[in-house]
Amino acid sequence: MDFGNKNSIKKVYRKDGTKVITQETGEDKKFAFQLYKDAPTGDCDLSNLERVSYSRLKMLKKVGELGNHYANKGPDYNSKMFVLYEEFKKLMVMGSSSSNEKVTIEYNNDWISHFFLCFAFCRNEEDREWFIKQELDLFRYRFTHILAGDRQSILAGSGLEFEKMEDREKNELVDVLMDAGGLHKFDVQKNEYYKMDFLHALSLVRRRKIYLCNGIAYVNSNDIAVVLSDILRSTMDERMKKLQKKIPTLGEEERLVNIGKKIANIRVSGKAFEPSNTDDSIVPQRINEISKASFPPCMRRIQRKLVVEGHLKYGARIQYTPFLQALGMTLDNALIYFRGSFAKTTSFKDFEKKYEYSIKHVYGKEGHGRVMNPFSCSKIITSASGAGDCNGCPFQNTDKKDMDDLLDSWGLTREQSFKVKAQVTSRQYQIACTKAFEFVHGMDEQALGQTIQHPNEYFKFSQEVLTGKRSKTYYQGESMEFNVAAPATAPLLKENVEPMEVDKQ
Numbered sequence: 001m002d003f004g005n006k007n008s009i010k011k012v013y014r015k016d017g018t019k020v021i022t023q024e025t026g027e028d029k030k031f032a033f034q035l036y037k038d039a040p041t042g043d044c045d046l047s048n049l050e051r052v053s054y055s056r057l058k059m060l061k062k063v064g065e066l067g068n069h070y071a072n073k074g075p076d077y078n079s080k081m082f083v084l085y086e087e088f089k090k091l092m093v094m095g096s097s098s099s100n101e102k103v104t105i106e107y108n109n110d111w112i113s114h115f116f117l118c119f120a121f122c123r124n125e126e127d128r129e130w131f132i133k134q135e136l137d138l139f140r141y142r143f144t145h146i147l148a149g150d151r152q153s154i155l156a157g158s159g160l161e162f163e164k165m166e167d168r169e170k171n172e173l174v175d176v177l178m179d180a181g182g183l184h185k186f187d188v189q190k191n192e193y194y195k196m197d198f199l200h201a202l203s204l205v206r207r208r209k210i211y212l213c214n215g216i217a218y219v220n221s222n223d224i225a226v227v228l229s230d231i232l233r234s235t236m237d238e239r240m241k242k243l244q245k246k247i248p249t250l251g252e253e254e255r256l257v258n259i260g261k262k263i264a265n266i267r268v269s270g271k272a273f274e275p276s277n278t279d280d281s282i283v284p285q286r287i288n289e290i291s292k293a294s295f296p297p298c299m300r301r302i303q304r305k306l307v308v309e310g311h312l313k314y315g316a317r318i319q320y321t322p323f324l325q326a327l328g329m330t331l332d333n334a335l336i337y338f339r340g341s342f343a344k345t346t347s348f349k350d351f352e353k354k355y356e357y358s359i360k361h362v363y364g365k366e367g368h369g370r371v372m373n374p375f376s377c378s379k380i381i382t383s384a385s386g387a388g389d390c391n392g393c394p395f396q397n398t399d400k401k402d403m404d405d406l407l408d409s410w411g412l413t414r415e416q417s418f419k420v421k422a423q424v425t426s427r428q429y430q431i432a433c434t435k436a437f438e439f440v441h442g443m444d445e446q447a448l449g450q451t452i453q454h455p456n457e458y459f460k461f462s463q464e465v466l467t468g469k470r471s472k473t474y475y476q477g478e479s480m481e482f483n484v485a486a487p488a489t490a491p492l493l494k495e496n497v498e499p500m501e502v503d504k505q
């Protein structure tokens with residue numbers, strides 16, 4: 001497999017009946033990670049490649065959850081990341097070896113798992129963006145929590161052209177450096193400063209965080225992580241776009257391609273909601289009741305609009321139909337449901353002509369022949385919404401007055417509404433949704449223990465709470481689990497459940 005440069009993994013061949021790829025194990029490394037400029041070369045057992053790639057994915061999923069939960073990345077975030085990262089390091093090594101060997105193994109496994117996940121997540125923009133975001137968060141955490149000497153080694157190997165600022169010059173510029181960074185004199189004096197072309201520090205320039213003079217940016221050692229993560233972002237973006245173009249030519253490396261697909265498919269937990277069996281409780285006549293109890297706000301809004309207007313525009317249909325399919329509604333029931341709901345505005349014949357094809361397409365019975373994955377929150381939040389359409393995330397695209405009415409209709413107290421709206425204001429829509437979920441289900445704050453990532457996940461959690469399988473209480477002493485939920489179908493809504501307040505949408 002070619003990872004995009006001349007040092008890449010190139011060969012897949014059999015050796016003693018075992019399929020291996022080339023990956024250079026390299027000399028002993030003195031620090032545990034890098035900027036991933038060069039692809040690994042040398043021998044690597046495929047089972048190890050798969051193991052370390054899964055371990056990294058588990059880590060990145062947790063990084064994503066923590067990033068969503070602790071948006072300001074304060075001390076709580078750092079302490080959770082510390083626990084998580086220590087677990088991750090153990091999974092990267094396994095087995096007993098000397099501490100020097102461990103560092104080398106950890107380094108190499110970190111290297112190959114990063115590159116293999118680049119390959120696994122290169123196929124579409126949503127996967128690419130998710131992966132790059134989590135890798136950058138991980139990189140920034142690691143970079144700011146390693147020894148100063150290791151930071152210097154990574155910086156030196158980054159290819160970045162910079163000059164370390166002399167103490168004499170720093171003392172002369174101490175006032176402007178304090179002003180620019182909003183720092184105390186003590187902070188300026190204890191920090192190292194680096195001079196570089198301002199084009200390398202555009203993120204910091206945009207935030208007006210650094211001193212600029214004659215095209216030279218003066219970046220302190222804390223902000224270097226931002227500069228390096230920008231380099232990592234553009235390297236990864238370029239590499240993954242190249243890889244995406246090469247996928248069609250990788251026919252003979254079928255096993256690698258399959259491992260990559262498998263890994264990419266468990267990234268968004270929602271993809272695990274594709275039911276292997278249909279659910280005979282998800283029937284048209286129960287949708288009203290089920291939606292009041294457990295549909296997330298984005299789907300409830302669509303369902304209400306369908307009831308009231310007897311019609312849905314394209315954006316809403318394409319968001320809602322895969323959601324129902326993943327809950328377990330059969331194709332026959334979906335056709336009955338939409339045909340019946342559209343009856344107010346559309347004749348049987350017109351429905352057949354205009355809408356049946358797209359419903360069958362979602363179920364893989366027309367067109368490409370594959371069942372369509374239900375949309376994740378990030379996809380819904382970033383989707384455009386046309387005039388008169390009701391797709392998208394209500395936390396993102398509802399105006400202030402309607403948001404007040406909406407939260408009222410869910411029975412939230414003033415204080416609860418205030419907390420949800422604070423998250424909306426800071427554009428943390430999934431956290432707003434998670435808080436609303438906890439309030440609506442009468443749970444302690446943070447009792448859910450994670451941020452909602454997918455509408456089908458919302459439904460699943462709601463079912464678990466309503467049927468007593470999930471606790472409503474926040475348990476402070478709970479340790480962080482280092483697990484990715486195994487793909488599972490959503491629990492079935494068999495019992496009658498207490499419906500939530502009917503919303504006024």
Ligand code: SF4
Nearest residue numbers: 296298377393433455
């Ligand atoms: S955060 Fe996700 S589940 Fe919640 S309303 Fe928005 S899109 Fe739906």
